[in-house]
Each structure stands twice: as structure tokens, then as C-alpha cells.
Amino acid sequence: MANRMVKDKNDVADKQSRILQAARAEFAEKGFDGARVDSIAERAQANKQLIYYYFVNKDQLFTRVLEEAYRDKRQQEAALDLDRFPANEAILQLVDFTWHYYLKNPEFIRLLNSENQLKARHLQGLDSPVELNRSWIDITQGLLERGWRENNVRSNIAAMQLNITISALGFFYLINQSTLSIIYQTDLGEQSALDEHLRVMKECVAAWIRP
Known part of the structure; x- marks a missing residue:
């Protein structure tokens, strides 16, 4: 039985x-x-x-899909071994992880784009969207505080702003890749272009967080 x-x-x-x-x-x-x-x-x-x-119904199914998408990304972030890096380098590791996660999981940014068009109505339906994303906030807050102690990260950066910036640098490029490729007459999906953008992302964040 x-x-x-x-x-x-x-x-x-x-x-x-x-x-x-x-x-x-x-x-x-x-x-x-x-x-x-x-x-x-x-x-x-x-x-x-x-x-x-x-x-x-379809709304609840989409809510569950969105929840699972966030959970997968947060679990992978939480599994990163960032303690072995100085705080400033660990933050750049987060940039690297986020970029490659987007590349490996293109559905994630498309789902988020769709949900934003719907004014986040499904995310609001989750029991605790803040708790679902708490690990991401905790990771970056911890790195910022460690960076202040190590004197390799400036002291006036908010975890929320760091999170948004890391996400936005990759998200904007990929969600607008088709139109930008036409505007700049360059295939932004080529590996060399992707590698170049990751380099620029890291340089931007490194310059911003430097004391």
C-alpha cells in the first residue's frame, strides 16, 4: 500500500x-x-x-511557471562558491553568472518580459515574492558589507541598485538583441559579440564599485 x-x-x-x-x-x-x-x-x-x-486556469499555471523560474535561478545563485574570492571579484562573478544564466535560459528573460507587460500581476499573486528572491538580496548585501571591510568596494552602494544594475546590463542587451543588431548592423548573437558585452559589463560594474 x-x-x-x-x-x-x-x-x-x-x-x-x-x-x-x-x-x-x-x-x-x-x-x-x-x-x-x-x-x-x-x-x-x-x-x-x-x-x-x-x-x-492559465493564470495560475503561468504564476507557477514564473515561480519555478525564479526559484531555479535563485538556487543556482545560492550554490555559487563566492567566499573564495575577494568581495569585489565575487561581485564580478555574479555578473558572469547572471549573464551566462540568461544565455543558457533564454526563456527566463522572455517570461519576465511578458510579466512586465502584464504589470507583474502574477508575481503579485505569489504568497511571498520577496522571500522567493531574498537569497539574491542577501548575497549581494553580504558581498557589499564584506567589500567595505576589505576596503575593495565603495561604501555607498545599495544592494537593490547593485542587483538591478547587474540584471539590467544583461537583460537589456538580450531582450533587444534583434533590433539592436539591425540598428548597429552587427550580429549581437555572435559569440565574439557576447564575449565583448560581458567584458564591458564587468568593466562597468568594477569601475562603479571601486572605492
Whole structure:
């Protein structure tokens, strides 16, 4: 009986995971308004009614996808071994991580872009969006305070501003990559262009945080 209950629980978790992965791809590709539950069901090879059973409606499904996207990024950030670097270098490691995370997970910035167009209504529906992102704030606050003690980071930088700046430097480039490539007649998706932008990002942040 216990084995059957464990198997049933695992089956439910597997089905929900497949649905969430399919929904992430659909929402990232088409945005919230353009995404269709029928298409998500087809991608997940699941019954549409099962999606409604687990997630109630499209809004709650998108909320869950958004929550899982944030959680994945925050968990990977928390796993970084930043203590082995001086604080100023550790901050640049965060720049590096954030940039490469965006490159490896393009759906993440598309989901955030879609949610911003909706005035963050799904993020507001989370029980505790602040707690979900607390680790990111704690990491940067800790690095800033350590940098002040080590005298390698200026003392008047707020963790919120550092977080926003690190995110914005990469986010803007990638979300506008297609239009910027036309304007500047350069393929900004080429590896050399991506590497160059990472170098510029690090130089900008390094110059800003320098005492």
C-alpha cells in the first residue's frame, strides 16, 4: 500500500513537471496572451483537463511557471562558491553568472518580459515574492558589507541598485538583441559579440564599485 502511494505521488510529480516544462516553453515563445492551454497539453502529451485539474486556469499555471523560474535561478545563485574570492571579484562573478544564466535560459528573460507587460500581476499573486528572491538580496548585501571591510568596494552602494544594475546590463542587451543588431548592423548573437558585452559589463560594474 505504501509503495503504491509513493508511486502515485511520483506519477503526479512527473506529470506536473512535464506540464510546467511545456508551459514554460509555450509562454516564453508566445507570451501569456498568445499561449494556449491546448498547445501546452500537446507539448506535454497531457490531457487538457488534467492541466486544469492541477493548475485551475492559465493564470495560475503561468504564476507557477514564473515561480519555478525564479526559484531555479535563485538556487543556482545560492550554490555559487563566492567566499573564495575577494568581495569585489565575487561581485564580478555574479555578473558572469547572471549573464551566462540568461544565455543558457533564454526563456527566463522572455517570461519576465511578458510579466512586465502584464504589470507583474502574477508575481503579485505569489504568497511571498520577496522571500522567493531574498537569497539574491542577501548575497549581494553580504558581498557589499564584506567589500567595505576589505576596503575593495565603495561604501555607498545599495544592494537593490547593485542587483538591478547587474540584471539590467544583461537583460537589456538580450531582450533587444534583434533590433539592436539591425540598428548597429552587427550580429549581437555572435559569440565574439557576447564575449565583448560581458567584458564591458564587468568593466562597468568594477569601475562603479571601486572605492
